[in-house]
Amino acid sequence: MKKIQKYTAASLAALLIVLFSWLPLNGQAQIERTERPKNVILMIGDGMGISQLSSAYYFPDKKDADREPSFSRFKYIGLVKTSSGREVVTQSPAAATALATGYKTYNSAVGVDLDTVVRENIVEILSRKGYMTGVIATSYVTDATPAGFYAHQPERYMQKEIAMDLLKSDIDFFAGGGSKYFRDSTGVFPFKEHGIEVNYRKLKKIRKPEPGNRYGFLLDLDYMPRMLDGRGDFLPRSTSIAVDFLSTGEAGYFLMVEGSQIDWAGHVNDVDYMKAEVNDFERTINAVMDYAEKNGETLVIVTADHETGGFTLGASGENDGYGDYSIIEPRFASTNHSAALVPVFAFGPGAENFIGVYENTEIFRKLVSLMESE
Ligand code: MG
Ligand code: ZN
Numbered sequence: 528m529k530k531i532q533k534y535t536a537a538s539l540a541a542l543l544i545v546l547f548s549w550l551p552l553n554g555q556a557q558i559e560r561t562e563r564p565k566n567v568i569l570m571i572g573d574g575m576g577i578s579q580l581s582s583a584y585y586f587p588d589k590k591d592a593d594r595e596p597s598f599s600r601f602k603y604i605g606l607v608k609t610s611s612g613r614e615v616v617t618q619s620p621a622a623a624t625a626l627a628t629g630y631k632t633y634n635s636a637v638g639v640d641l642d643t644v645v646r647e648n649i650v651e652i653l654s655r656k657g658y659m660t661g662v663i664a665t666s667y668v669t670d671a672t673p674a675g676f677y678a679h680q681p682e683r684y685m686q687k688e689i690a691m692d693l694l695k696s697d698i699d700f701f702a703g704g705g706s707k708y709f710r711d712s713t714g715v716f717p718f719k720e721h722g723i724e725v726n727y728r729k730l731k732k733i734r735k736p737e738p739g740n741r742y743g744f745l746l747d748l749d750y751m752p753r754m755l756d757g758r759g760d761f762l763p764r765s766t767s768i769a770v771d772f773l774s775t776g777e778a779g780y781f782l783m784v785e786g787s788q789i790d791w792a793g794h795v796n797d798v799d800y801m802k803a804e805v806n807d808f809e810r811t812i813n814a815v816m817d818y819a820e821k822n823g824e825t826l827v828i829v830t831a832d833h834e835t836g837g838f839t840l841g842a843s844g845e846n847d848g849y850g851d852y853s854i855i856e857p858r859f860a861s862t863n864h865s866a867a868l869v870p871v872f873a874f875g876p877g878a879e880n881f882i883g884v885y886e887n888t889e890i891f892r893k894l895v896s897l898m899e900s901e
Contacts, residue, residue, distance in 0.1 A: 562876040562877055563876060563877065563897060563898070564779075564824060564825060564826035564875055564876040564877050564897060564898070565779040565824035565825065565876075566773075566774075566779045566780045566781070566782075566822075566824060566825040566826070567779075567780075567781045567782070567825070567826045567827075567828065567894060567897075567898065568766075568770070568782045568784060568815055568819070568825060568826070568827050568828070569626070569781070569782070569783045569784070569828045569830075569890075569894070570783075570784045570785075570786070570808070570811070570812060570815065570827065570828065570829040570830070571623075571626070571672055571783065571784070571785045571786070571830060571831060571832055572785075572786040572789050572805070572808050572829070572830070572831045573619060573672055573785060573786060573787050573788070573789055573790035573831065573832055573835070574789045574790030574791075574792075574793045574794075574831065574832070574833065574834060574835030574836070574864070575786065575789045575790075575805065575808070575831040575834070575869070576831065576833075576834030576835075576838060576865070576867050576869055576870075577834075577867070577869075577870060578834075578838040578839055578840050578857075579789055579793070579801060579805050579831075579834070579835075579838055580596075580598055580805060580809070580870065581840055582801065582802050582805055582838075582840065582857065583596040583598065583805050583806055583809045584596055585840065585855055586802045586806075587806060587809075588803075588806045588810070591806065591809070591810060591813075594813075596809050596813075597809055597810075597812040597813035597816055598809070598812070598829070598872060600813075600816045600874065601829070601872035601873060601874050601878075602874070602878070603872070603873040603874070603878040603879050603880075603881050603882050604870060604871065604872050604873070604881075604882065605870070605871045605873075605881050605882045605883050605884060605885065606868040606869070606870060606871070606883075606884045606885075607830060607831075607868060607869050607870070607871050607884075607885065607886070607887050607889075607890065608868055608884070608885065608886050608887065609622055609625075609831075609832065609833045609834075609866070609868070609869055609887050610631075610866060611625070611631060611632065611633060611634050612630070612631030612632045612633060612640070612641045613632075613633040613634065613641065614633070614634050615866055616833070616863070616864050616865065616866045617634060617832070617833050617864065617866075618634040618635065618671070618683075618833075618864060619670075619671040619672050619683075619790065619832050619833070620632075620634065620635050620636055620637045620671040620674070620675065620683040621633060621634045621635075621636060622672075622675075622832030622833055622887060623637070623671055623672045623673075623674065623675025623676070623832060624636055624637060624638055624639070624640075624646070624675050625886075625887040625888045625890075625891070626675065626830075626832070626887055626888075626890050626891055627648040627649055627650070627675040627676045627891065628640075628646040628647060628648045628649070628675075628891060629646075629888045629891035629892055629895070630646045630888065631886075631888060635681075635682050635683050635684075636680075636681060636682070636683075637671060637674045637675055637678050637679065637680045637681075637682075637683055637689065638674070638675060638677075638678050638679035638680065638692075639679055639680070639681055643681045645679040646679075648675070648676055648677065649676070649781060649891060649894060649895060650662075650676050650677055650696065650697055650698060650781060651696075651697060652895060653781050653898060654697035656778060656898075656899075657776070657777070657778035658776065658778050658779050658780055658781055658898075659699045659700075659772075659773040659775070659776035659778070659779075659780040659781075660676075660697055660698050660699055660700075660773070660780065660781045660782070661698060661699055661700030661701060661702075661769045661772075661773055661780070661781075661782045661783070662676050662677065662698060662700075662701050662702075662703075662782075662783045662785075663700075663701070663702045663703060663762070663765050663766060663769060663782070663783070663784045663785065664702075664703040664704075664751075664785040664787045665703065665750075665751045665758065665761065665762055665785065665786060665787040665788050665804075665807075666703065666704065666705075666750040666751060666785075666787035666788060666791075667686075667703055667704040667705025667708065667747075667749065667750045667751075668693065668701045668702070668703035668704070668705050668743075668745065669686050669689040669690050669693065669705050669708050670703075670705070670750070670787060671683045672783075672785045672787060672832060673701070673703065673783065673785060674689045674692070674693075676698075676783050677692055677693050677696035677697070677698050678692035678693065678696070679692060680692065686705075686708045687708055689708070690705075690708040690709045693709075694709070694717065694718070694721045694723070695721070698741070699741050699742070699772075699773065699776075700741070700742050700743070700769045700772055700773060700782075701742075701743045701744070702730070702743065702744040702745075702746075702761075702765035702768075702769065703744075703745070703746075703750075703751060703787075704745065704746060704747035704748070704749055704750045704751040705745065705747070705748075705749065705750065706725075706727060706745035706747070706748050707748045707749060709745070718743065721741070722739065722740060722741050723740075723741040723742065723743055724740060724741070724742050724743070725742075725743040725744070725745055726742075726743070726744050726745075726746075727745055727746065728746070729744075729746065730744055730746070730761065730764050730765055730768060731768075732768055732771065733768060733771070733772045736772055736775055742772060744765060744768075746761070750787075750788075751787075751788075753788060753791075753800060753803070753804070754788070754800075754803035754804055754806075754807050755799065755800055755803050758807070762784070762786065762807055762808065762810075762811045763807075763810055763811040763814045766782070766784050766811055766814065766815060767814065767818075769782055769784075770782065770815075770818060779824075779898075781898075784811065784815070786804060786805070786807065786808030786811070788800070788804045789801060789804045789805055789808060789835070790832075790835045790864075791804075792804050792835075792836075793834075793835030793836030793838060793859065793862075793864075794835060794836065794862055794863075795862070796836060796859040796862055798857045798859075801836075801838070801857075802857075812827075812829055815827055816874065819874060819875050823875075823876075824875075824876065825875050825876075826873065826874070826875040826876055826877050826878060826894075826897065827872075827873070827874045827875050827878075828871060828872070828873050828881065828890065828894070829870075829871070829872040829873075830869060830870065830871040830872070830890065831869035831870070832869070832887075833864045833865070833866075833867075833869060834864065834865045834867040834869055835863075835864050835865070836859040836860070836861055836862065836863075836865070837859060837860030837861040837865045837867075838857065838858075838859055838860075839857070839858050839859075839860065840855050840857055841855070841856060841858060842854065842855065842856065843855065843856035844856070868884070871890065876897075877893075877897040880893050880897065881893060
């Protein structure tokens with residue numbers, strides 16, 4: 528009898544241990560493992576569907592032709608459903624809001640839900656925990672995709688209000704175009720009073736950042752130039768500068784990097800424009816992967832907000848079923864976005880949680896769960 532009691536007590540203890548170790552895990556429904564990244568780099572190819580990224584395999588830049596495109600460096604790959612909260616085909620503001628806040632909303636909304644209620648974004652959540660944060664875009668920094676990560680406005684075209692939101696936000700680093708949106712009514716740029724040092728001329732390493740200082744690069748009054756018009760290495764270089772700066776914080780960092788103009792090339796159905804923008808984004812991913820492999824504490828997520836243009840890589844020739852299968856003839860089916868699922872690539876601590884087919888809002892949930900788990 529005594530022996531049985533002892534045995535039961537041991538079983539109960541074992542059961543409790545199992546329960547206690549299982550319960551916290553179960554609380555974060557989507558997360559299978561608790562390996563926690565210190566940093567997250569979220570890379571968004573605006574309008575980058577499967578065919579767009581495939582073009583990097585068939586039409587690489589000459590200087591990158593001797594290596595496999597960086598998408599091949601990821602082992603954990605999934606597909607994301609992109610429909611907004613109101614429309615089956617999303618636009619960038621709703622997609623950015625879904626990725627940044629976990630809420631589906633209407634197509635032109637930035638950081639607010641279907642009822643225009645302000646929803647907290649991942650930058651706000653992580654900043655509260657001491658993380659440093661940054662956004663980079665190859666359009667303007669107040670454009671819908673980056674804005675989703677710091678702004679709360681009912682309409683994407685409220686650029687001045689979105690610019691004010693950036694000033695008041697927790698964002699420590701930003702780079703892109705769009706300085707004209709920051710001028711106040713007297714023509715002054717009100718950055719100093721918000722503790723932000725802005726460079727309007729060129730990218731430059733941030734040598735000795737003062738604790739608490741914020742830094743911006745606004746290299747064009749309007750959007751950044753196209754790759755075809757000489758944007759050069761802005762995207763990989765600003766990303767590297769951001770990573771160096773954001774790494775100075777002890778808690779870790781969150782950085783969003785957008786290849787913004789893949790989408791614009793799709794809207795105007797310009798194949799050469801699209802190839803150049805995809806290749807620029809791909810090269811930036813490659814540099815980020817070089818860093819992340821060495822660093823070991825950084826989760827890299829590459830995804831898209833939606834596909835643009837119904838882009839295809841069909842065999843050349845007439846649409847009669849007898850094409851020339853030795854030649855790819857890139858074509859667009861539309862000048863709008865499409866509802867095609869978009870890929871997500873993950874690398875680093877926690878990356879295995881990003882396989883499968885799921886809603887874009889899950890990316891937010893997975894990231895927050897991972898960053899909050901200990
Ligand atoms: Mg965008
Ligand atoms: Zn678009």
